[in-house]
Amino acid sequence: MIQNYYRASDAADAIALKKAHSQAVFLAGGTQINRGAPYGKTPEIVIDIHDALSKTIVKEGVEIIIGAMATLQEVVDSELIPSALKEAAAFIPTRSIRNQASIGGNIGAACPDSYIIPTLIALSATLGTAYGRMQVEEYLEQGNKELIYDICLPEQPDSIVAVKESRSHIAPPVVSAAVSLRRNDNKSLRACVTLGCVASRTLRLREVEQGLESGTLKFREDMEKAIGASIKPKSDILGSVGYKTYINSVVVADAIVRCLEELS
Numbered sequence: 001m002i003q004n005y006y007r008a009s010d011a012a013d014a015i016a017l018k019k020a021h022s023q024a025v026f027l028a029g030g031t032q033i034n035r036g037a038p039y040g041k042t043p044e045i046v047i048d049i050h051d052a053l054s055k056t057i058v059k060e061g062v063e064i065i066i067g068a069m070a071t072l073q074e075v076v077d078s079e080l081i082p083s084a085l086k087e088a089a090a091f092i093p094t095r096s097i098r099n100q101a102s103i104g105g106n107i108g109a110a111c112p113d114s115y116i117i118p119t120l121i122a123l124s125a126t127l128g129t130a131y132g133r134m135q136v137e138e139y140l141e142q143g144n145k146e147l148i149y150d151i152c153l154p155e156q157p158d159s160i161v162a163v164k165e166s167r168s169h170i171a172p173p174v175v176s177a178a179v180s181l182r183r184n185d186n187k188s189l190r191a192c193v194t195l196g197c198v199a200s201r202t203l204r205l206r207e208v209e210q211g212l213e214s215g216t217l218k219f220r221e222d223m224e225k226a227i228g229a230s231i232k233p234k235s236d237i238l239g240s241v242g243y244k245t246y247i248n249s250v251v252v253a254d255a256i257v258r259c260l261e262e263l264s
């Protein structure tokens with residue numbers, strides 16, 4: 001149960017409060033914090049960041065800057081947001097949750113089945129923090145502790161597809177992935193294949209990416225095999241290892257094929 005509540009007046013105040021109360025968590029939309037078991041314990045100390053961070057979405061040159069407090073519904077509704085990220089945000093079930101949940105909170109929560117994180121990685125998004133800008137993967141590797149001010153989307157890839165698979169719209173997913181392809185100036189390909197739901201955090205499938213870039217992975221069956229060989233999901237109430245390996249291989253190979261078709 002929440003015992004101590006602090007309201008930060010700005011980002012510096014939020015960081016100072018966090019230094020003073022190391023066990024505290026940032027309270028954004030509260031949808032993850034208050035989710036309870038089996039998703040975690042409700043924190044005892046919270047630092048409300050509603051007044052501390054921006055929620056605006058603006059275009060600066062080719063970049064799009066999303067304030068960390070923007071809600072997932074605002075991401076869905078914004079004309080500035082690339083369609084793959086809108087789609088990923090719309091995967092989060094029900095408008096009432098999307099109206100409350102913030103994009104910064106989704107990254108800060110770092111859930112292995114996040115719909116947002118794979119798409120941000122595929123978009124090469126960077127995060128603004130007190131320690132400067134960092135890639136989303138870097139932020140997660142460092143333990144997702146720092147306050148995120150904003151999310152910056154650079155120039156969009158040439159093609160990008162976000163996918164999810166779950167038993168129903170509201171059920172937790174067994175697949176949450178994104179694929180993007182960029183053409184370099186010399187026409188060579190740069191691939192990003194990133195998956196949640198198959199490990200304790202979102203993964204990049206580097207070998208699959210290299211296969212696509214070098215042209216050794218051309219056929220759908222080979223893509224499925226390569227994806228299946230790169231992941232080791234755990235069996236749980238959502239499915240067996242065999243099922244999760246199969247469904248991820250098929251759905252992600254499908255996303256790669258769609259991306260390649262968009263490019264040609």
Ligand SMILES: Cc1cc2nc3c(=O)[nH]c(=O)nc-3n(C[C@H](O)[C@H](O)[C@H](O)COP(=O)(O)OP(=O)(O)OC[C@H]3O[C@@H](n4cnc5c(N)ncnc54)[C@H](O)[C@@H]3O)c2cc1C
Nearest residue numbers: 026028029030031032033101102104105106108109114148
């Ligand atoms: C019924 C239900 C279904 C859900 N389904 C999904 C789903 O399918 N996929 C999914 O990804 N999520 C899902 N969620 C989880 C949650 O809604 C999202 O992860 C949401 O985006 C979290 O945002 P929030 O603003 O509510 O975060 P909060 O709950 O306020 O915070 C979550 C965590 O992020 C940290 N945090 C918050 N803001 C920042 C910031 N600016 N910088 C750094 N750290 C920060 C906090 O310290 C805390 O640890 C679901 C939740 C519910 C209740």
